[in-house]
Amino acid sequence: MKKLIVFSALALLIFATVGCEKNKEEKESCTNYTQQEKSKKYEWLIGSFGDEEGAGIIKQAQHFKVSKIIRDKGAYYYQPKDRFVGSDSVKIEVSEGSDGGSRGHTTLYKIKFDITKCGMKVSRTKITE
Secondary structure, three states, rough: HHHHHHHHHHHHHHHHHHHHHHHHHHHHHHHHHOOOOOOEEEEEEOOOOOOOOOOEEEEEOOOEEEEEHHHHHHHHEEOOOOOOEEEHHHHHHEEEEOOOOOEEEEEEEEEEEEEEOOEEEEEEEEEEE
């Protein structure tokens, strides 16, 4: 009986040590990750909008908890769903009004989100002008 207790205690100690090492490795691999934390919202300050200006989502992201434009703030916000890991993207059209002497123009942007367990890397590309 005494041998069984000692063996059980040793087995438990070994499993606990291996589990701690795995968690330590995961934490260390995220230590050097310099991108935005996954739990925080991404914010793109597009700018203020006049009467003829604005922005709209042309193609909505697929894996979002938050993906919206707030006109009053002139900003786009994105936050991935909880526990989502992978890539997501959104296409946004930004319209600038005329200056009275010329026509306004529209620019299309694609924002790509690469989401890992450590955080979120964001890239924004101007598609058309």
